[in-house]
Amino acid sequence: MEHRNRDNQSRVTRLLRLMTFACLLGAGCGLALGAAQSLEWIREPYLQLATPNSIHVVWRTVGSMTPIVRYGTKREELKSESSSSKVVTRASLGTDDAPVPERWLPFRTPSNLKLPKLHSAPIGTFQYEAKLTDLEPSTRYYYAVYDENRRLTPDDPSWSFVTPPPAGTREPFRFWVIGDGGTGRLPQKEVHDAMRDFVRRDGRALDFWLHVGDMAYGTGRDMEFQSRFFEPYRASLRGLVCWPTMGNHEGHTSKGTTGIGPYYDAYVLPQRAEAGGLASGTEAYYSFDHGNIHFICLDSHDLERKPSGAMARWLKADLEKTKADWLIAFWHHPPYTKGSHDSDKEKDLTEMRELIMPVIESGGVDLVLTGHSHIYERSMLMDGAYATPTVAEGVILDDGDGHPDGDGPYRKNPGGKPHEGTLQVVAGNAGQTLGRKGSSPVMRSIVAEFGSVIVDVDGDTLTARMINRDGNQRDLVQMVKRGPVKPVRLALPWQPLDYKPPSTAPKIPASPPVDYKTLVARHETWRYLASGHPQGRDWTFAGFDDSKWARGAAGFGYREPSVRTALAAGSDRPTSLYIRKEFQIHQADRITEIGLLMDFSDSFVAYLNGQEVARVGVGRSSGRNAQKIKPREDSGQVYIAFKDAFKHTTLGANIVAIEVHGAPESPSLLVDPILLLED
Amino acid sequence: MSQGSFSKWIAWGSCLLLALALPTAAHDGPEHEIEELTERLAAEGDSADLLLQRAIEFKVLGKLSEAIEDLERSLELDSGSALAHRELSKNCLAIGKPEEALRAANRGLGLRLPSADHASLLAVRAEILGARGKRRDALRDLDEAIKLLPANVEWYLSRSQLHARLNLRTSRIRGLEQGIEATGGSVLIAEWVDALIADGQNTKALITVEKELSDSRCQSFWLIRRAQIRQAARDAKGASADLTTALEELAGRIHPVSPDPQLLAERGLAQELLGNKEAARKDYEAAREKGVLDEWVRGRLSTITRSEIAN
Structure with missing residues (x-):
């Protein structure tokens, strides 16, 4: 006996069935639903790798189709087309040495078997990656996915995106940062809903988002990606690009050394500086520009961190090249934390601090975003804290609260000058069970609540807010890059209160998934x-x-x-x-x-x-x-x-x-x- | 209310209670994972998978001996895990047991593995062989690894360093060109420029150097390369000007207390080219202490030593 939990149905199949129902009721959602009824989607279309002039639309179906994306600046007039010959297709069709269910045998044609393989997707899965080109910067485009001439996505304004502006543009930008959310449980949903509600109330839409890893618990399998990332966030994926970094949980099944695994199947990422920055030669770490911000993504999980390794050398070279106003780096393992992890005890975290942070700070990075530790922690303005254990003395440049209505924003000179201070934000609180071991001496704000971070960059001002799952703002910090500023190292900076976790903390039982x-x-x-x-x-x-x-x-x-x-x-x-x-x-x-x-x-x-x-x-x-x-x-x-x-x-x-x-x-x-x- | 929605209601109710009860506890890092895995191993008996998981958590805490013990037991139960062989090999190397590291890598390479796993193990063995001074054997392994999986930037860099130490200049340049074509990785372009300069192909190298100088925010790396080219062309004045500018820039970037070892190595090279051998040695040694342990630093230090002996 099988009961489907319909309240949380999130697959496109279900969406399309609902649309069919709506049409039968005369709701008039129109296009091509006859086709939609017979098509089973696995992953509804989502956006990847945006540049001012191009973007990728990616989706998955059960069985193959003739993939075409039509797009244009007017919703009712999708003039341009990405033809099927320009679409990269990948497939999961089983292997010769394992039995393949009869249903999928017709798809194992010689040409299909030559397609690039999806690592561990269910048999019968086809993934399509369409690159839309010749786009205008800072322009809204509407898009629709077709199976040849049959429209499959609804005629709805949410199926649209705004292209990034040209590199260097000084416009207000807003992006969302989450980490460690991929549980499929209620807190994940609430954190996402709270962000959307906040953005709606605030009247300023997001431009894109960053995921700082652990998006598919427990081992980053293809199905875990589907149920715990693509389905819960589908409303934010169809219109915004998510730029990811791999967490340790994805690292069970995806490997940075080989670029193989469900993580690498799910994302289309820059390797050859397609979105700005310097070519890394791998999707495991990369950079991109959005307006006057330069973003750097590192793989803190399974690649060499030593200074002579490829990643550290690339990081140094990338930072030496960029001329962006703002430099923001993100990866999974935090250099400073006393949340559910301890950066003084764990090798991955210690190495990111001792080996990578010197490169980050001599390159003038302003903000480092990480996850892994299931808590929200935000530092003071700091520089040179590479020692183990971490101490605050002599490494804090401003021990105020960074709030414009409090001690005032943190100040830096314009440009990416070295060692003028970095802000650390650990945002590993988007869904997984929270934890706290103590107080990191460099942190100014520590909040053990589910939530996520919204960052606004407007000219020379960066503002980051932590919004909890109830939609309440629990921290606000601001950095202003307006000179002249002479950095001073504080001998005895402000310190957070000691925290000792209870010796007999109650064991928190697991909760069931939201959609089951x-x-x-x-x-x-x-x-x-x-x-x-x-x-x-x-x-x-x-x-x-x-x-x-x-x-x-x-x-x-x-x-x-x-x-x-x-x-x-x-x-x-x-x-x-x-x-x-x-x-x-x-x-x-x-x-x-x-x-x-x-x-x-x-x-x-x-x-x-x-x-x-x-x-x-x-x-x-x-x-x-x-x-x-x-x-x-x-x-x-x-x-x-x-x-x-x-x-x-x-x-x-x-x-x-x-x-x-x-x-x-x-x-x-x-x-x-x-x-x-x-x- | 249907059965399904009833149970869903209960499930959400439990979630809500949990949420109200929280917010801290559970999933408290690797110590907690080790505790849980130890409990499971006690209850369920040894399993290769659980032991491998616990070994990975031990490694996170830097407890490599415990990790090695678990990996060895895991491999007794299931000798077919490429990951376990690779982890064992790397952990043994990290605690200074290259013989054991090599044995583990060899055992792994004896398995029938997917080509990506086989290539990764070859790269690990190359690292062990390189550390033991068996550079030609290491080179053979890296060549094979790259053939199997031509998209790993790190392996091209390691191979280039081996080529340099073996004085295989043409192979080094060709190998890097192959890597640049396969990956587009910019660090391979920088390495290729070094390889060209080492081979005396300065005109070719200068094209890239000038291009990089024209659009880089920080220029010391490329200024030093241009100085090398100018020195080779007997333009001592031009070289000295480049090196002086590079050192000025580096002075602003190198943290006074906790310097970035890459920048130390860079300053060392600038000092060496200016003839300040003692300052260069100091920077190289500091860079090496901070983790720049690669063939390049070793090579520079031995060059200084040789020139001192010659003088």
Whole structure:
């Protein structure tokens, strides 16, 4: 039985179905819906690699199409066209040494098999990357994706973009910065909604956005990108370019050394200075210009950071070349943090400080944006803090709050002069569980709340605001580049209050994804065994004969209000219980996560097709040998994600099996599961 | 209310409670990850994957011995992981055990791996061989790695440094040209200019140098290259003027307490070309201490030493 959570349907397929419905109601959304009904989109069109004269539109479909993008400055008149011959197509069509479902065999034509391969996308996925050229700078264009002559995207003003201005232009710019958001959970959605609401209320639209990494938890798989990045942010992706840097979670499956993986499939990034700056020769690190701002993206995860390495040498050369008014660098691992990570203890962070920051500051960078640490931290104006551990003495140039209505903005001379001060912002608070270990001595503002950062650059003034998930501004800092300014190093600067994390912080249980299907609903019928223990682990596999097991509606147990199938509660009450149930999966390579939303007492081990995928409160072993059973300390329904469920799931019938054990002296026993799928 | 929406409501409710309860705790960095993985290993028994994950977290904390122990055990359980072999090899090299590093790389290279993984392991082995002074063997590995995966800028740079130390000037220039064509990487263009100057192809090098000087904000790097070319053309005055300007610019950029080692190496070269060998040596050694450990600095230091002995 499968229930779709329709409130959060976000795929284009669903959108198109809704449009069809709207048309049937006479809403008049018109174009080419007949075609749309038969086309299954995987990833709706999004924008990449913008220059003043070009932009890329990228999308994915199930199966192939004849890709054409039509565009123009008037919504009703899309005069220009990017023909299919100019579109780069990539595909996932399976491999010769693994079985390919029959449905996809017709797509394995000789010409399709020659297409560049998508790293790990579901079989049948086609990705199209259309480059729109000959655009005018600072101009709004409307666009539509066609399958030959059939329009697929709706006639809606949100399918439009504004090209960047020519490099050097001094106009007001606004961009959004988020990090560590790709969880698919509620805080991610709220942070995104809060940003959009803030921007709407403020009356000034974004020009683009930066993602400082960890956009696809847990391992950056293709499906995690889909469910936890492209779907939650689709409203901000179709009209704005997201410039990314790779986080450590994407780094599980994507490699900077090879440029291969879902991260590199998802993005079209500069390698040969296509958007300004100096050619890096790789998508792992790059630079681009937007007006009078020069942006530099580094790969802090898996590339050599040493000064003689390619990345550090490129960084130095790139900074030596640029003449932009503002220099902004971004990467994942923060050089200064005491949030969920500690930059004095972790090698990746320490090296970014000791090896990369000297290049950054001798190149005159103004602002460094990072993530990784799940918190918001913002520094004072600082320079030369490369020592480990980080100290503030002698490295702070202005210890004020940087607020125009407080101690005043931080001041620098115009131009990218070296060692006049850098502002550090850690923005790893866009979705993943927050954490704080202490107070970094160089930080002026530390906020352990979900949120994101909006940056405005207007001439010689840069303003950064942290907006929390409720839409409230929690920090504002300003930097003004207007001289003359003589930097002075403060011997005894202001210091943040010490923070000691509680020694026994409550363990925060995981929350379920926002968008999910119910694979096994509450109170469905399961097979169960409450008398004794099954032999071995066969009972967790699909082929096991469970016909002698009893049947009943979940929850199972005794002395618990949510019990539907009551077990004996007297002196002969069972202390262990085994349940199993079959469920269906229609495409195994489209699984992001499977998990249990479950009330239980006291402990359990869960299996998926015979593989252990979750364990709570059972200290060792399983079945009749289960040991070290802990009494459950909390109560109620919690969500437990299965570990690596995608590896253990098969097309068609699958088995979920759960063994539940009561702690010694425990008065009750309960298992009341719902099985959820995030795809 | 349907079953699906009911459960969704419950799920969102739990999220809301969590959100109100928060906001700090959990996912507290690598120590926390190690703790969790250790618990899982105790409960579920050893698994190659869990051990590999824990090794990576140990490495983040700089606990390389613990990482090596986990990687060795992980490879006992699953010898087919290219990542585990590469990590083991790199960690062994980092703690000064090149023999063990080489063995791990060789074991990995004996596997049937995707070409990108094989190329990465070849590059790791080249690094180990280079560190042991076996430059020709290292060069062979890098050539093969580049053949398999021609888009890695770092490997072209490493190969160029090996070519330079082996005095293979033509191969160095050709190798860099191949890299520039394959990647477009600007650092390869700078390296190529150095290779041309080292080979006496100064006219060709000067075209790029002048172009870079005309549109760079900071010019010391290219001024020093032009000075080298001018010195070769016996234009001592012009060279000296370039070097003086470069040193002035560098003085404003080099942090007085915590200098960028790349800039130190650059100043060292300017000093060397001006004949200030002691100042040059000081800068080179400081650069080397701060991580510029590559063949280039070694080469410059040995050049100074040789010239001192000759004098």
